[in-house]
Amino acid sequence: MNVKKSVGIVQTQTVQLPDLRLGNGSILSPLLIAYETYGVLSEKKDNAILICHALSGDAHAAGFHSESDKRPGWWDEYVGPGKAFDTTKYFVISSNVIGGCKGSSGPLTTSPVSGKPFGSSFPFVSIEDMVAAQKSLVAHLGIDVLFCVAGGSMGGMQALQWSISYPDCLRNCIVLASTAEHSAMQIAFNEVGRQAILSDPNWNNGLYEENSPRKGLALARMVGHITYLSDDKMREKFGRNAPRGNLLNSDFAVGSYLIYQGESFVDRFDANSYIYVTKALDHFSLGKGKELTAALKPAKCRFLVVSYSSDWLYPPSQSREIVKSLEASDKRVFYVELNTKEGHDSFLLANQKQEDVLRGFLENPAT
Structure with a gap:
């Protein structure tokens, strides 16, 4: 275990929250959320950042679960003391999405009706539902307004959804290697x-x-x-x-x-x-062109959108489409395309330029 510039040993917590009504009308009961936190929440509760994970991610974004762990959390390169998401400044929250399998309500959790795992009887959940569950967690932690929501790939979709579902609860939004809707491919x-x-x-x-x-x-x-x-x-x-x-x-x-x-x-x-x-990924759609511009209109936060030259799964053209629509709806948005060779996974990997871009955006909120 390499604890240099790490948040150290962390523990995943699970909380049961009030029932959640999903977009399709189903009631998710109980609502379980697995999450981790890093850093200290300020007295004004104005330094909280929510990190959203990609498809196969989980709540364990940084640090180690034990001294014998060989690998840290999935975004440990960027979350920790002195890193882009500096845990000496920010209170960072990372939770497992509902529908997942790492502690939050999903197919593996127990159905109160059958007493067995839900399996395929678990109700369909959308990206919007995932964000609603995160909002319940943030409220449970006593936070009214998040300093930032950030995520890559599916996490970027969640960040976008946050900006329009809860525009008064978010100051900054970071979207990396993502899209406003899936293409046919x-x-x-x-x-x-x-x-x-x-x-x-x-x-x-x-x-x-x-x-x-x-x-x-x-x-x-x-x-x-x-x-x-x-x-x-x-x-x-x-x-x-x-x-x-x-x-x-x-x-x-x-x-x-x-x-x-x-x-x-x-x-x-x-x-x-x-x-x-x-x-949930495939059904997420904020539209294209004028439809996307209209969908993003409720947002009030600043945006940072980052794409990667070698990403052919979510190519830069899809990020630029988000940026174009944000500009058309008069939002403050910064766009960076990083020259990489690692493909879609680039946002997960160590990259000094990405570190600088993230840090610069977070540390200069007035721009």
Whole structure:
């Protein structure tokens, strides 16, 4: 464990909040939210930042859960003392989305009716529902106005939704590697992943308990992971090299890598949650052009939008479309396209330029 410039040992907490009415009319009861906090909330409660995670993320954004942990939270590069989200200045909150599988209400939580995990009987949740649940958590923590909401990919969608769902409760919004709605291609990749899960012999209409559809979920992860990398990065990392291990698994190193990614993913994620969260992504739509401009009109906060040159999953053109609509609705918005070679995952990785951009935006709120 490397605790240098780290928030140190942290613990995921779970809180039960008042019932939540979802956008489709369903009542989520009980509402459980798993979350972590880093730093200290100021007396005026004006330094709180909410970090929103991507598809496979969770509440553990920074620090370590134990001294034996080899890997810190998923955004530890940017959350901690002296980092972009400086925990000596800010009170940082990170929560697991509802519909997920890391402690918040989702398919793995127990149904009060059956006494068993919800499984596929869990109600559909949208990005807007996820944000409503986060708003309940923020209120529970005694915070009326957030200094900032920030997130990449699906987290960026949540940040955008915050700006229009609760415009009076947010001062700054950071959207990285994201979009205002999925294109047909982006929906298509998610559909292939869902179909892989549905085709698994252990799917059992989503009512599995012990024998989960591991193979289908692994295949879904393999498809998804391809979209997170760039062609240049894959060529640099794997080329046409043979794998080091068993050729029966794959003839190529990149194939062996994807198999490993899929097999390791099933130990930390749930197949039902994968379906629920990807559907929430696909159904999220603030529109395009004039429709998007109108959708963003209620927002009152400043915006920072960041895209990445090598990101072909959520290309810079989709970020620029958000920026164009924000400008058309007279919002204060800053846009940066970072030149990277790592693809969509760029926002998760250490990058001094990204560090400087995030820090500069947060430390100069008057601009």
